[in-house]
Amino acid sequence: MxxxxxxxxxxxxxxxxxxxxxxxxxxxxxxxxxxxxxxxxxxxxxxxxxxxxxxxxxxxxxxxxxxxxxxxxxxxxxxxxxxxxxxxxxxxxxxxxxxxxxxxxxxxxxxxxxxxxxxxxxxxxxxxxxxxxxxxxxxxxxxxxxxxxxxxxxxxxxxxxxxxxxxxxxxxxxxxxxxxxxxxxxxxxxxxxxxxxxxxxxxxxxxxxxxxxxxxxxxxxxxxxxxxxxxxxxxxxxxxxxxVQDDTHVRSYVESDAAKTILSISFKGDQTYEPVLFETVRDTGYSFSILQGTISKMKDLPYGQLLIELHGEQIDHEQVADQLRARGLEVEVMEWRS
CATH class of the missing domain: 3.40.50.300 (P-loop containing nucleotide triphosphate hydrolases)
Known part of the structure; x- marks a missing residue:
C-alpha cells in the first residue's frame, strides 16, 4: 500500500x-x-x-x-x-x-x-x-x-x-x-x-x-x-x-539488598486464560508471589504480563523458566542475586 x-x-x-x-x-x-x-x-x-x-x-x-x-x-x-x-x-x-x-x-x-x-x-x-x-x-x-x-x-x-x-x-x-x-x-x-x-x-x-x-x-x-x-x-x-506501566514500586523492591529470584513472563492469545504458570510452579515444587500483573487486550488480542518472585531453597530458576518456555510463554530472568 x-x-x-x-x-x-x-x-x-x-x-x-x-x-x-x-x-x-x-x-x-x-x-x-x-x-x-x-x-x-x-x-x-x-x-x-x-x-x-x-x-x-x-x-x-x-x-x-x-x-x-x-x-x-x-x-x-x-x-x-x-x-x-x-x-x-x-x-x-x-x-x-x-x-x-x-x-x-x-x-x-x-x-x-x-x-x-x-x-x-x-x-x-x-x-x-x-x-x-x-x-x-x-x-x-x-x-x-x-x-x-x-x-x-x-x-x-x-x-x-x-x-x-x-x-x-x-x-x-x-x-x-x-x-x-x-x-x-x-x-x-x-x-x-x-x-x-x-x-x-x-x-x-x-x-x-x-x-x-x-x-x-x-x-x-x-x-x-x-x-x-x-x-x-x-x-x-x-x-x-x-x-502505561507503573513499575516504580516493583523496581524499588527488586533493587533492595535481599536475594531474589524474579521472572518476567509474557503471553498472548489463548494462553492468557490458561493456568500454565500455576501448573509449572506446582510441578517444580516452588511457591511464588505476584509482584505485578496485567491482563488486557491489544485490539482484539488478549495478552498478559507478570512479574513473579519464586520462593524456596536452592531455587533452580532456569528450570522454571525453561518449563514455562516449553509451554509457550516468554520468560526473562530479571534479577538473580545470591
Missing part, C-alpha cells in the same frame, strides 16, 4: 541546513492501522506530511497504491492526494461554514453535483454521528464533534488512506476513546488504511496493528504492536511503554 524508501527531509534556514528527517524506510500494509510514535521533534509529523507530499522529501520516494507521489507535480499530484485523507490535531475547520459545508468542501472543490454532495455529506454525517448538527457552526461544537467533522471531511472523496496527525492530542480521555473507536470502526467497515501519529503509547496500544518508534529523525524500532509493547528494545520505546 505505502512504500517509503530512503525518505529524508532537510530544511535550509539562514544558510544553515536542519535535518528534520533522516533517510527512513517504511512499509505500511493495505487495510492496517499503522502507528508512528515519538517525542516532540522526533520527525513524526514531517514523515506523515511526506506521505502525501505536503512536505516534498529531500531524498527518497513515497509510493502509494503503486504510484510514486514524489515523481508527480501539479494537477497529477493533486489528483492522487484525493485518495489520501488527512485529519489534524487542531481540526482546521472553516469557522464561517456550517458542519454541512465543512464536510462538503472537498466535494465542491472537485466540482461534484449538488445531489451527490448532499447524499455524500448525509452519509458521512451518519457514519460519524453528526446528523443532528449539520446546520451548526464549529464554534457551537465540542472538541470531539469538531474532530468528527474533520474525519467526515477527510473521508468525503472516498480515500484509500487516512492520515491522522495527532488526531486525539487536543481531546480529553473520554473523547479520545470515542474518536479512537470511530477510527477503528472506519478501518474495519470501510477497509481504509490508517496512519496515525501520536506521542501516547495508550493510543498505539488501543487501535494500532503495527508501530514505528521515532527518535531524532530516525525510525529506531518497528514491528507488531504487541511484540514491541511486550519486548521494547530501544530506550525510547521503553520510555513510551512505561507510560
Amino acid at each position: 505505502i512504500h517509503v524508501k530512503q525518505v529524508s527531509k532537510t530544511y535550509t534556514r539562514n544558510q544553515t541546513s536542519i535535518s528534520a528527517l533522516k533517510p527512513v524506510d517504511l512499509h505500511i500494509r493495505s487495510g492496517e492501522i499503522f502507528g508512528i510514535i515519538g517525542h516532540s521533534g522526533a520527525g513524526k509529523s514531517t514523515l506523515i506530511r511526506c506521505l502525501n507530499c505536503l512536505e516534498r522529501p529531500t531524498t527518497g520516494t513515497v509510493t502509494v497504491n503503486g504510484v510514486d507521489l514524489t515523481a508527480l507535480h501539479g494537477k497529477k499530484l493533486q489528483a492522487q492526494r484525493q485518495q489520501i485523507g488527512m485529519i489534524f490535531q487542531h481540526f482546521h475547520l472553516l469557522s464561517s461554514a456550517t458542519v454541512f459545508d465543512n464536510i462538503a468542501f472537498p466535494l465542491r472543490l472537485a466540482k461534484a453535483d449538488r445531489k451527490h454532495i448532499r447524499e455524500r455529506v448525509e452519509e458521512l454525517a451518519e457514519l460519524v454521528g453528526l446528523q443532528h448538527v449539520l446546520n451548526q457552526y464549529p464554534s457551537q461544537l465540542s472538541g470531539g464533534q469538531k474532530q468528527r467533522v474533520g474525519i467526515a471531511r477527510a473521508l468525503a472523496m472516498k480515500p484509500h488512506v487516512l492520515l491522522c496527525d495527532e488526531a486525539t492530542s487536543a481531546l480529553d480521555p473520554e473523547t479520545t476513546r470515542a474518536i479512537l473507536q470511530l477510527l477503528s470502526r472506519i478501518n474495519r467497515e470501510l477497509g481504509i488504511t490508517i496512519v496515525l501519529i501520536t506521542h501516547e503509547m495508550q493510543v498505539i496500544r488501543d487501535i494500532c496493528d503495527r508501530v514505528a518508534v521515532m527518535d531524532a529523525g530516525e525510525i529506531v524500532e518497528q514491528g507488531d504492536v504487541i511484540d514491541v509493547f511486550l519486548h521494547p528494545a530501544h530506550r525510547v520505546t521503553r520510555q513510551f511503554v512505561s507510560q
Whole structure:
C-alpha cells in the first residue's frame, strides 16, 4: 500500500541546513492501522506530511497504491492526494461554514453535483454521528464533534488512506476513546488504511496493528504492536511503554539488598486464560508471589504480563523458566542475586 524508501527531509534556514528527517524506510500494509510514535521533534509529523507530499522529501520516494507521489507535480499530484485523507490535531475547520459545508468542501472543490454532495455529506454525517448538527457552526461544537467533522471531511472523496496527525492530542480521555473507536470502526467497515501519529503509547496500544518508534529523525524500532509493547528494545520505546506501566514500586523492591529470584513472563492469545504458570510452579515444587500483573487486550488480542518472585531453597530458576518456555510463554530472568 505505502512504500517509503530512503525518505529524508532537510530544511535550509539562514544558510544553515536542519535535518528534520533522516533517510527512513517504511512499509505500511493495505487495510492496517499503522502507528508512528515519538517525542516532540522526533520527525513524526514531517514523515506523515511526506506521505502525501505536503512536505516534498529531500531524498527518497513515497509510493502509494503503486504510484510514486514524489515523481508527480501539479494537477497529477493533486489528483492522487484525493485518495489520501488527512485529519489534524487542531481540526482546521472553516469557522464561517456550517458542519454541512465543512464536510462538503472537498466535494465542491472537485466540482461534484449538488445531489451527490448532499447524499455524500448525509452519509458521512451518519457514519460519524453528526446528523443532528449539520446546520451548526464549529464554534457551537465540542472538541470531539469538531474532530468528527474533520474525519467526515477527510473521508468525503472516498480515500484509500487516512492520515491522522495527532488526531486525539487536543481531546480529553473520554473523547479520545470515542474518536479512537470511530477510527477503528472506519478501518474495519470501510477497509481504509490508517496512519496515525501520536506521542501516547495508550493510543498505539488501543487501535494500532503495527508501530514505528521515532527518535531524532530516525525510525529506531518497528514491528507488531504487541511484540514491541511486550519486548521494547530501544530506550525510547521503553520510555513510551512505561507510560502505561507503573513499575516504580516493583523496581524499588527488586533493587533492595535481599536475594531474589524474579521472572518476567509474557503471553498472548489463548494462553492468557490458561493456568500454565500455576501448573509449572506446582510441578517444580516452588511457591511464588505476584509482584505485578496485567491482563488486557491489544485490539482484539488478549495478552498478559507478570512479574513473579519464586520462593524456596536452592531455587533452580532456569528450570522454571525453561518449563514455562516449553509451554509457550516468554520468560526473562530479571534479577538473580545470591
